[in-house]
Amino acid sequence: MLLEVQDMSVAIGGVTPLDGVSFALDRGQIHGLVGESGSGKSLTAMAIMGLLPLIGGRIIGGSLKFDGHSLQRPETELRKLRGRRIAFITQNPMTALDPVRQIGGQVDEVAMMHLGLDRKAARERTIEILKQLRISSAETLVRSYPHELSGGMKQRIVIAMALAGEPDLIVADEPTTALDVTVQAQIIHILTALVRERGLGLLLITHDMGVVAQACDLVTVLYAGRVAEKSTTSTLFQAPRHPYTNALMASVPRDDMAIGELKGIPGFVPSVAGYPPGCRFHPRCSRKTEICAGSLPPLLAKDKESALACHNPLDGAQP
Amino acid sequence: MTEILRLENLTRVFNQPNGAFGKPRQMTAVRDVSLSVNKGDVVGIVGESGCGKSTLARLILRLVEPTSGRVFHDGTDITQLSHRALQAARKNMSMVFQDPYSSLDPRYTVADCLAEPYVVQGAKVPEGRIDTLLSQVGLSRAMAQSYPHQLSGGQRQRVGIARSIALSPNLLILDEPTASLDVSIQAQIVSLLKDLQDAMGLTYIFISHDLGLVRYFCNRIVVMYLGAVVEEIPHPDCPPQHPYTATLMASTFAPDPKLRKELVALEGEIPSPFNLPRGCAFVGRCPRASERCKFEQPVLALGPSGQPVACFNPIGA
Numbered sequence: 173m174l175l176e177v178q179d180m181s182v183a184i185g186g187v188t189p190l191d192g193v194s195f196a197l198d199r200g201q202i203h204g205l206v207g208e209s210g211s212g213k214s215l216t217a218m219a220i221m222g223l224l225p226l227i228g229g230r231i232i233g234g235s236l237k238f239d240g241h242s243l244q245r246p247e248t249e250l251r252k253l254r255g256r257r258i259a260f261i262t263q264n265p266m267t268a269l270d271p272v273r274q275i276g277g278q279v280d281e282v283a284m285m286h287l288g289l290d291r292k293a294a295r296e297r298t299i300e301i302l303k304q305l306r307i308s309s310a311e312t313l314v315r316s317y318p319h320e321l322s323g324g325m326k327q328r329i330v331i332a333m334a335l336a337g338e339p340d341l342i343v344a345d346e347p348t349t350a351l352d353v354t355v356q357a358q359i360i361h362i363l364t365a366l367v368r369e370r371g372l373g374l375l376l377i378t379h380d381m382g383v384v385a386q387a388c389d390l391v392t393v394l395y396a397g398r399v400a401e402k403s404t405t406s407t408l409f410q411a412p413r414h415p416y417t418n419a420l421m422a423s424v425p426r427d428d429m430a431i432g433e434l435k436g437i438p439g440f441v442p443s444v445a446g447y448p449p450g451c452r453f454h455p456r457c458s459r460k461t462e463i464c465a466g467s468l469p470p471l472l473a474k475d476k477e478s479a480l481a482c483h484n485p486l487d488g489a490q491p
Numbered sequence: 492m493t494e495i496l497r498l499e500n501l502t503r504v505f506n507q508p509n510g511a512f513g514k515p516r517q518m519t520a521v522r523d524v525s526l527s528v529n530k531g532d533v534v535g536i537v538g539e540s541g542c543g544k545s546t547l548a549r550l551i552l553r554l555v556e557p558t559s560g561r562v563f564h565d566g567t568d569i570t571q572l573s574h575r576a577l578q579a580a581r582k583n584m585s586m587v588f589q590d591p592y593s594s595l596d597p598r599y600t601v602a603d604c605l606a607e608p609y610v611v612q613g614a615k616v617p618e619g620r621i622d623t624l625l626s627q628v629g630l631s632r633a634m635a636q637s638y639p640h641q642l643s644g645g646q647r648q649r650v651g652i653a654r655s656i657a658l659s660p661n662l663l664i665l666d667e668p669t670a671s672l673d674v675s676i677q678a679q680i681v682s683l684l685k686d687l688q689d690a691m692g693l694t695y696i697f698i699s700h701d702l703g704l705v706r707y708f709c710n711r712i713v714v715m716y717l718g719a720v721v722e723e724i725p726h727p728d729c730p731p732q733h734p735y736t737a738t739l740m741a742s743t744f745a746p747d748p749k750l751r752k753e754l755v756a757l758e759g760e761i762p763s764p765f766n767l768p769r770g771c772a773f774v775g776r777c778p779r780a781s782e783r784c785k786f787e788q789p790v791l792a793l794g795p796s797g798q799p800v801a802c803f804n805p806i807g808a
Contacts, residue, residue, distance in 0.1 A: 208673035322761070352539035352700065352761075357742035361754040379673065382703070382744030386751055405748045423678035424746040425707035434707060436679030440643045 174199050174341055174373040175220070179234035182212075182219055184227065189444045190215055192234065193399055194471060194479070195392040199340065200371045202364065204388035204405070206378060208420075210441045211394040213377045217345045220375070221260050222250040239340065256286040259334035263346035265326035268333065269318040275329050276314025282336035301332045305362055324355035331362060341373045342366075348383065360387050381424045385409060390477060393417050396442055396452040399471050403478040413485040415459045451483065459484045494563075495662055495694050496528040501550055501560035503543075507765075518764040520546040522718040524560075525791075530661070533688070533695045535709030537702055537739070541764055543718040544698045548666045551696065552586055553577060564662065582612060585655040589667040591647035595639040601625075601650050602635040608657040624653040627690075628683060645676035649683065656687065664696045669704070681708055702743045714739070717764055717772040720791055723799040732794040732805040734779045771803070779804040 175197040182190035190212045197203040205213050218224055219231060222243060236243040238258065243250070254260070262268050270278055279301070280294040289297065295314070302310035305328050318326055327347065334342055344363065348356035364387055367374050376388060384391055384405065392402045393414065401414035412418040419437045439456040442448060448455050454464035463483050471481040501524045509515040521543045528534055536544050549555040551562055553569055561568050569580055585608075588594035595604055602621050609616045622632050628649040639647055648668060655663055665684070669677035681704070687693060699705050705712055705727075712724040714736045722733040731737045741752060761776075768774050771784045783803050794800035795807045 208675060353702070353742040354539065354738060357744075357752075357754060360744075364754070380744075381674070381746040385746050385748045386744040409746070409748050420675060421746065423674040425678075425681075425703045426746060427703075427706065429707055431708065432682070432685060434678045434681055436677070436682060437675035438679070440645055440676065441673070 173197070173237070174201075174239060175375065176237040177216070177220070177234070178237070180216075180219065180231060180236055181233035182215060182224065182229050183232045184224075184229040187444045188232070188397070189229075190219070190397045192471060193394070193397075194234075195390075195399065195402060197341070197373045197375055197390075199373050200367060201390065202367055202374045202376055202388045204376050204378060204384040204391040205394065206381070206384055206391060206420075207394035208379060208441050210396070210443065212397040213379075213394055214345055215397075216394070217260070217343050217375070217377055220343055221254060221258065222247070255282055255339075256337040257339055258341045258343065259337060259339040261327075261330055261334050261342060261344040261347045263349050265323065265330045265350075266318065268330045269326060271318050274315050274317060275321070279314075279329065279332050279336055282333055286337040298332065298336065301335050302328075304335075305332055322355075323351055324358060327351060327355075327359055328362070331359070335366070339372065341375070343375045343377070345377045346379070347376070349378070349380070356383070363387070381421065393420070396447055397444065398452060399479065399481060400453065401478075401480050401482075402471075407478065411486075413480050413487075414482050415457050415484070415486065416453045418486055419456075419458070451481075459486075492529040494527055495530045495532075495565060496526075496551070496696075497561075497563040498524055498526040498551070499561040499563070500525055501547070501562065502558050503546055503550055503555060504558045516765050519718050519767075520764070521550060521557075524715075524720055526713065526720070526723075528694060528696070530694055531688075531692060532711060533697060533709045535705035535712045536696060536698045536715060537700065537705050537712060538715035539700060539739075539761060541717070541761060542715040544715055545666055547715070548586065548664045548696065548698050551664055552581065552584055554586075578612070582658045583660045584662040584664070585658070585660040586664045586666060587648075587651050587655045587668045589670050591644065591651045591671070592639060594651055595647060597639055600636050600638055601630075601642075604639075604650055604654050605635075605657055608654060612658065620657070624657055627656070627687065628653040643676075644672050645679060648672060648676075648680055652680075652683065652687070656691065656693075659691070661692070662694045662696070664698070666698045667700070668697075670700070677704070684708075702739055703745070717761065717767060719772065719801065720799075721773070721801050722794075723791070725798055729796070729798060730807070732796060732798060732800040732807055733802050734777045734804075734806065735773045737806060738776070771801075779806070 173196045178194050180193045181188055193216060207213050224230055231244060276298055279298040283289045283294040283297050299310045307313055348359050363374060366372055388405045391405050391408050393400045395416050400416045412421055422435045425434055437456050450465040450467055451469050454460040461484055469481045469483045471479050473479040501521055503521045504517055504519050507516050538544050546555060550557050557570055561570050564584060572580060605621050605624050606616045621635055625632055630649050669680050697709055712727060713720055714722045716735050722736050731740060770786045771789050774780045774784045781804055789801045789803050791799045791801045794805045
């Protein structure tokens with residue numbers, strides 16, 4: 173396994189926004205991490221990247237392994253991995269780009285720092301990567317500043333920065349959320365091709381079920397800091413077992429839905445300071461029984477790829 | 492069918508004055524848009540960022556003054572009304588904004604927000620009206636004394652909707668009302684809008700970048716690209732005729748792994764609105780472009796399947 177998150181819990185201040193999160197990702201796979209705002213998706217990404225100290229968080233339980241080695245190590249060692257073997261793509265490309273420096277230099281820097289290339293070799297590599305990302309006039313583009321580029325182009329530069337260190341794993345946190353659909357399709361196309369051609373692992377964090385259905389091999393559904401359900405993409409969409417997954421699917425408009433068929437989920441995602449007792453979804457759940465309010469359902473693995481945390485799951489029969 | 496809204500050749504040009512850098516320049520945010528909307532319609536306006544959909548929404552309510560063209564609401568040309576007459580006319584039309592946090596005053600309670608339309612019109616809030624409005628949008632009466640920061644995003648948008656229907660308008664402009672909400676909440680809001688429409692006989696102009704949502708919720712769809720209408724789709728099931736609409740559909744991922752798209756890399760990017768190509772605005776990205784498209788601007792005309800399309804080489808021709 174390239175990345176193995178086992179029963180990981182994260183604390184910030186007095187609260188525990190992530191509680192027993194487990195999932196795994198192999199080379200050549202796209203693993204989707206989905207959930208609504210406040211479910212802990214971005215926090216999971218920060219934990220993997222070793223960035224929790226920046227927001228005053230720490231891992232208080234479980235383990236985090238990359239290529240067989242623990243990721244819970246000193247910052248000096250993490251720095252050698254970050255940007256080199258594990259790359260990070262953020263939602264807003266402007267948080268990753270320096271507004272006052274030409275983009276070429278920003279991409280060069282990664283190869284210079286991590287691969288030890290000199291300036292000239294790094295620039296050649298940058299132009300080669302930009303061309304692989306189908307950026308036509310790469311030689312002139314390297315001299316532009318971020319504000320001169322469109323949102324889609326900026327995100328491609330961030331992807332180029334991620335690729336410059338020749339990573340094994342890319343963690344992409346909502347990489348297309350800020351983009352228009354035609355540009356989103358381009359970026360998903362690029363990311364999917366990278367995984368298939370280079371055998372990278374991609375952890376794709378998104379709230380968009382369309383993106384999940386299009387790109388992911390495996391999906392982990394988070395709700396209020398816990399894993400609700402984990403499965404292959406096709407099983408999850410055809411026969412969701414957790415009532416939350418099922419309700420989430422019914423909230424997304426489909427072409428075959430008649431008006432009035434779209435059902436939301438009543439209530440809203442609880443905040444980390446006010447998680448209800450028992451199953452965290454039970455106040456919004458249509459299948460709740462007495463036990464749901466009293467005890468937290470454990471995450472039980474069914475096989476290597478799927479797991480479920482629910483007292484009253486749907487039968488999973490395919491419609 | 493009664494016509495409730497008619498737009499005639501609506502155009503808005505924004506001037507960028509001479510700043511610290513560069514010369515003054517102009518952009519046409521909305522170009523020559525004409526549209527007729529009947530009572531009870533739900534018209535979806537879709538397009539990507541910068542296509543002019545939000546400016547169009549504001550033009551319809553005259554929150555932005557048109558450079559040229561007319562807007563008829565209930566037969567009255569609101570572009571010609573005096574300030575006072577316009578204010579009276581606005582009783583019958585209203586808007587729901589994208590971000591319910593910035594469109595609600597943080598120092599107003601929910602009750603104050605809902606009373607504000609009456610204050611603006613110089614009227615008294617009818618007895619029990621606030622409670623009725625709250626229950627119409629599915630909020631409890633106890634919430635009347637809450638402040639926006641105490642509400643969730645979905646609850647805030649419900650307040651925004653309650654405020655927009657306070658004066659019982661017949662036309663609502665919804666500018667991306669669910670874009671900042673989670674899907675489970677978006678679905679709640681959309682079904683609330685549907686219920687309100689059935690109960691009050693409202694007409695909606697629903698502005699969105701989400702083609703899937705628009706196809707679900709609207710009975711007519713208008714597609715915009717860089718300020719102009721490129722296609723009108725009279726029914727959500729009608730196939731697209733404009734290559735841009737087709738591209739938009741091909742780029743929208745269905746929430747179903749069985750309907751995965753074979754992704755083709757679409758070339759090019761949306762051109763800058765300050766520097767539009769001479770011919771069709773879509774020419775640089777269009778798979779069906781011909782020589783004529785580079786030099787001549789297509790206008791909206793009935794296409795091969797009888798729906799209005801602005802294209803020299805429409806699909807199905």
